[in-house]
Structure formats: structure tokens, C-alpha cells
Amino acid sequence: MSNAPESTARESRWIGRVVDERYRIVEVLGEGGMGAVFVAEHLRLRKQVAFKTIRAEFAAHTQAEARFEREALATGRLDHPHVASAIDYGPLPEGGFYLVTQLVRGESLSKRLEAGSLPWPQVCLLGSQIADALAAAHALGIVHRDLKPDNILLEHRRDGALHVRVVDFGIARVSGEQATIADVAQPLTRMGAVIGTPGYMPPEQGTGQQVDFRADLYALGAVLWESFTGQQLWQGDTLVELLTRQLGRAAPSLRADVPEAMAVMIERLLARAPAERPGSALEVRDELRRLVFGNEVSIPPGVPRALRSRLRCRAAQRALSCPRRAK
Structure with missing residues (x-):
């Protein structure tokens, strides 16, 4: 079982980071055993989005990567006011993956x-x-x-x-x-x-x-x-x-x-x-x-x-x- 303070510190280090030259991490929205969800700013659109991550150790040994991709492909097709649609999906430099969706507050x-x-x-x-x-x-x-x-x-x-x-x-x-x-x-x-x-x-x-x-x-x-x-x-x-x-x-x-x-x-x-x-x-x-x-x-x-x-x-x-x- 992961240590909660250690997990919080790990996720807080993402604040201010820019991923793929277009997503600046703004705040932690939630965290779990395999990754976290952040609020990020799309630098080109100047729009806030939800930025979901899965860490490399879990992406490599579980079906989490497949589920990430499945969510991206499925909701990317759904342009509907009652669905939080996927906007982007890709690998992280250190391993693992990210999924960008509409931000729901x-x-x-x-x-x-x-x-x-x-x-x-x-x-x-x-x-x-x-x-x-x-x-x-x-x-x-x-x-x-x-x-x-x-x-x-x-x-x-x-x-x-x-x-x-x-x-x-x-x-x-x-x-x-x-x-x-x-x-x-x-x-x-x-x-x-x-x-x-x-x-x-x-x-x-x-x-x-x-x-x-x-x-x-x-x-x-x-x-x-x-x-x-x-x-x-x-x-x-x-x-x-x-x-x-x-x-x-x-x-x-x-x-x-x-x-x-x-x-x-x-x-x-x-x-x-x-x-x-x-x-x-x-x-x-x-x-x-x-x-x-x-x-x-x-x-x-x-x-x-x-x-x-x-x-x-x-x-x-x-x-x-x-x-x-x-x-």
C-alpha cells in the first residue's frame, strides 16, 4: 500500500510542468494507486482541461494502458454535452501515458x-x-x-x-x-x-x-x-x-x-x-x-x-x- 503523504508529494511535483509543449499542470484534482488527475492549461487554446496520468510501472504490467486508450478512442468519438470527451492521448517521457479530457468541476x-x-x-x-x-x-x-x-x-x-x-x-x-x-x-x-x-x-x-x-x-x-x-x-x-x-x-x-x-x-x-x-x-x-x-x-x-x-x-x-x- 502506498504512503499517502509520499503520494501527495510525488503528485505535487507535477505542478508547473509542461508536457508535450502544450499542457501546463496547474493543480492536483485527484490521485489513486496507478496515477493521478490534474487540472492543466492548454497553452495554445488558453483553456483548462483534465490531465489524467498512469505511471510507467502500472502501464507496463497491467491493462491500464489498454483502458486509457479505449477511453480515448471511445469518448473521442462522442461529442455530447453529457459526456466528458477525450481531447488528446499520448506517452509520457519517463514512461506511462496521459489522457486529456474535458474538465468537469x-x-x-x-x-x-x-x-x-x-x-x-x-x-x-x-x-x-x-x-x-x-x-x-x-x-x-x-x-x-x-x-x-x-x-x-x-x-x-x-x-x-x-x-x-x-x-x-x-x-x-x-x-x-x-x-x-x-x-x-x-x-x-x-x-x-x-x-x-x-x-x-x-x-x-x-x-x-x-x-x-x-x-x-x-x-x-x-x-x-x-x-x-x-x-x-x-x-x-x-x-x-x-x-x-x-x-x-x-x-x-x-x-x-x-x-x-x-x-x-x-x-x-x-x-x-x-x-x-x-x-x-x-x-x-x-x-x-x-x-x-x-x-x-x-x-x-x-x-x-x-x-x-x-x-x-x-x-x-x-x-x-x-x-x-x-x-
Whole structure:
């Protein structure tokens, strides 16, 4: 186990360094066992970016380099407001690699949920943004395969709204007719190996079977359920125990204030059989938007004032934009 003060000192030595004559390291954003994430300034564009590194000793002996490249190639194709896209990728002079992405200033959804559950309209709004990002990825044949609260970042906008950015496509898979990037399409592990995060993987992924876009829909269902409850959906001391609970139990019921249509949607997303899940992320996105912005929606108590005001404003705008019926 690495020594934390030593790690902090090591990363702080990057401050002020210029990489590839265009990225000046400004501050440490986060650090981990294999590398760190910095805020950097693109000297030519005079724009701040996120600068992720992986140290040489890990790039040489693990699949981290392959995951770095996979994230760069996958998100480099995704120009979407709810995805933190890759901008650049390359080797470091001392060994290891760097990956430059859009800078997201905000907290993860997992960090936000430590403070408790969210009001159902806010869950619908965040969920619709996540589903929109997934729809864009799926349209390009990209399956995230590791969607979870840690990989959903929330930016605070000036009007108080939360803006979602889906990150970490490091184990993404490209499938289908539009899978044009051969390197990204290659599996990172041998056939039958489990890749993903227990608790968010659907049963077919947890048992090492081939997965498609519906794996992301299952993970989205788990994320939405946890956003409503503030608790982890599936738990177990081992992967086998966790999968046994997934296969043998239905997800616990949601709060009474959650609309029935929302509860039904989550039940469909968490279906054990992929064929029983919604047909696309677009379908999920549209249903979540309808639940929030439909004229029939009533806003329950406990919704933050700023969010309540925005919902009412959007509902009013929607009503005014509808054509009047002829008398």
C-alpha cells in the first residue's frame, strides 16, 4: 500500500510542468494507486482541461494502458454535452501515458448521495441526462459497461441546476454494425471473465456472458433506484452472494411519493432478462422527461426551491407552446 503523504508529494511535483509543449499542470484534482488527475492549461487554446496520468510501472504490467486508450478512442468519438470527451492521448517521457479530457468541476453522484436521497423530479432530470448520454454512445455502437454513481459527475450551473457528465469509458465495448474502431472492440480480458462493478452489472455481465446496450440500461436502473433511496441496491460479501441476491430477489419497493410510472420504469430497467428491459436509452430518456415536464405532473414537498421554480416554468412554457383547441 502506498504512503499517502509520499503520494501527495510525488503528485505535487507535477505542478508547473509542461508536457508535450502544450499542457501546463496547474493543480492536483485527484490521485489513486496507478496515477493521478490534474487540472492543466492548454497553452495554445488558453483553456483548462483534465490531465489524467498512469505511471510507467502500472502501464507496463497491467491493462491500464489498454483502458486509457479505449477511453480515448471511445469518448473521442462522442461529442455530447453529457459526456466528458477525450481531447488528446499520448506517452509520457519517463514512461506511462496521459489522457486529456474535458474538465468537469463538480462532485460525483456517489458523493452527492452520501448526503441522502434525492427528490423524484431531480432523479428524473438527472436520469434523463444520463440516458441521453447513453443513447448517443449506443448510436455509435459504444456500450459503457461500467455505469455507476462514481462515473457520473454533477456540475453546478449558475442557475442552480445540476448538469450530468458521464465519464470513464475505460472498459467500454464497441459492438454492432457501427463498430469501426477495431482496437476498442477487442476484449480486455479472456472470454468468460467478469469485467465491471458488482452491484451495477446485470446478471448476464456478472456471469461473464456477452453483453449489449441493455447492460447499461440495467446499470441505469440501479443508479436511479439508489438515487431515490440513498442506499446501495445490491450488496454481498462476495460476487457470488451478490449475484445470488440479484437473481433471486426483486428490487425493494421505492418511496410512496415516487410516481407509479417511474417505479414501473425502474422495474423494467432492472429486469433479469435483457429482452424485458426497455428497447433503448432514448425510450428511457423520453419517459423520464415526460414524467417531469408533462402538464399533469405535481411537484411534491421537499423539492429545492430553485428546482421547483424551474419545473413550474418549464411546464408553463410547454403549455403555452401547445396549439389551442378550436372552439
